[in-house]
Amino acid sequence: MTDPQTEKRIIRKTxxxxxxxxxxxxxxxxxxxxxxxxxxxxxxxxNSIGDVATAIAAMIAAIFxxxxxxxxxxxxxxxxxxxxxIFIGVVLIISAFEIGKNAVTTIYRFIIxxxxxxxxxxxxxxxxFVTILVKExxxxxxxxxxxxxxxxxxxxxxWDHRSDEFSSAGVIVGVVGAMLGLTVLEPIxxxxxxxxxxxxxxxxxxxxxxxxVDQAADAMTVAKIEAVVLANRGVVxxxxxxxxxxxxxxxxxxxxxxxxxxxxxxxxxxxxxxxDRIEAEIPDVKHIMIHVNPEH
Numbered sequence: 001m002t003d004p005q006t007e008k009r010i011i012r013k014t015x016x017x018x019x020x021x022x023x024x025x026x027x028x029x030x031x032x033x034x035x036x037x038x039x040x041x042x043x044x045x046x047n048s049i050g051d052v053a054t055a056i057a058a059m060i061a062a063i064f065x066x067x068x069x070x071x072x073x074x075x076x077x078x079x080x081x082x083x084x085x086i087f088i089g090v091v092l093i094i095s096a097f098e099i100g101k102n103a104v105t106t107i108y109r110f111i112i113x114x115x116x117x118x119x120x121x122x123x124x125x126x127x128x129f130v131t132i133l134v135k136e137x138x139x140x141x142x143x144x145x146x147x148x149x150x151x152x153x154x155x156x157x158x159w160d161h162r163s164d165e166f167s168s169a170g171v172i173v174g175v176v177g178a179m180l181g182l183t184v185l186e187p188i189x190x191x192x193x194x195x196x197x198x199x200x201x202x203x204x205x206x207x208x209x210x211x212x213v214d215q216a217a218d219a220m221t222v223a224k225i226e227a228v229v230l231a232n233r234g235v236v237x238x239x240x241x242x243x244x245x246x247x248x249x250x251x252x253x254x255x256x257x258x259x260x261x262x263x264x265x266x267x268x269x270x271x272x273x274x275x276d277r278i279e280a281e282i283p284d285v286k287h288i289m290i291h292v293n294p295e296h
Contacts, residue, residue, distance in 0.1 A: 007149040014145040014154055015059035018161075021138060022051040029127055036124030039106065040171045040190045043099040044131070047167060047197070050095045051160060059153075085156040085208030092160060092201035096194040103190035110184050117183035124175045131168040135161045150249060150284065156204040163200035167193045217243040217250055221282070225252060228281050234258055234270035236295045249286035252278065260294035267292045 026048035033042035109115040139161040146154035174189030209215075216222070222243060229238055239255040256274065258267050271290045278288055 007151065010145050010149040011059060011151055011154060014142055014149075015055045015157070018055040018138060018142065018157060019052055019059075021134060022048050022055060025131055025134060026052065029131065032123050032127035036121040036127070036175075037118050038120035038124035038171065038175055038186065039102070040174045040186045040193070041120070041124045041127060043102060043190055044128075044164075044167050044171055044193070046099065047095050047164065050091055051164070053091070055157060082152050082208045084153045086205050087208075088153070088156045088160060089201040089204035089208060092163065092204065093198050096197035096201065099197075100191055100194035103187040103194070106187040107184060107191070110187070117178070117186065119178045119181075119183050120175045120186065122179075125172060128168045128171040128175065132165050132172075135165045135168065139165070152207060156207060159200055159204055159207075163197050166196040166200075170196070215245045217245065221250070221284070224282060225254075225278060225285075228278050229254065229256060229274055232270065232274050232277060234262075234266075235274065239293050246286060250282070250284045252285055252288045254288060255291045255293055257293045257295045 026045050029041050029045035029048060033039070033045060106117065110117055139158050142154055142158040142161060145151070146158055170189040170193035171186075174186035177183075177185030177189070217225075222241065225243070226238060226241060229235055229241075236257045236259060239257050240253075241255075242253040244251050254274070256271070258270055262270075271292050275288050275290055278285055
């Protein structure tokens with residue numbers, strides 16, 4: 001299990017790198033969008049500016065979530081990070097709505113009013129390809145960091161990077177189509193991009209909510225906990241097992257049955273062995289409460 005200080009360093013390093021790269025991409029796309037006459041690329045740049053803000057918010061929340069527990073927060077602060085994931089998802093959806101609104105207006109004017117859409121140049125294509133390459137690297141790096149730091153905020157950022165790749169792919173489709181004479185394809189591509197971003201936003205919100213509403217662990221994790229418990233000598237059976245997510249960490253409430261002839265001291269020794277083995281074999285478990293029952 002990675003210690004909190006190491007997790008903080010991973011989160012800080014990842015979010016600072018994401019902020020720098022997103023700022024670079026935003027500036028590049030704005031310039032390329034203006035020079036290359038691509039409205040889709042300019043709106044995609046707005047998304048990158050939003051990514052800068054969300055990266056900073058994610059870093060603050062993730063570091064704050066790793067503060068030591070105190071009198072007012074006796075179970076720690078991990079849920080703040082899940083709340084940051086929800087914030088990132090909401091920002092994504094709002095950004096997609098604003099981008100989509102502009103694209104729909106352009107399509108309406110083209111179809112109803114007959115207004116012309118100026119075709120973009122190859123500069124926009126180059127910028128979109130660069131964005132896909134950089135974002136794929138950022139996605140892989142951030143996803144790996146999220147796993148190491150057990151960070152839902154970083155996991156949300158990783159999926160945000162992947163959604164940005166879809167956005168840039170849409171820009172490429174739109175720009176190529178427009179360059180071939182179908183200029184309306186660019187705003188249509190913007191609308192498609194927005195739908196993908198909204199889908200990603202809802203996925204991120206769902207991830208964040210699972211850590212706030214005490215969602216149970218998945219079936220595979222529960223089965224692994226059961227196997228670890230029953231592998232301990234002295235455990236006759238599991239009377240009850242409940243789990244709940246706390247950020248990306250897991251809380252376990254467990255009732256085990258032991259032989260009723262055992263002393264309190266012997267039963268306690270078995271419970272301690274179960275506790276230590278679960279923590280050793282399942283790193284995501286943060287806290288375990290074990291109650292020992294006599295065998296019926």
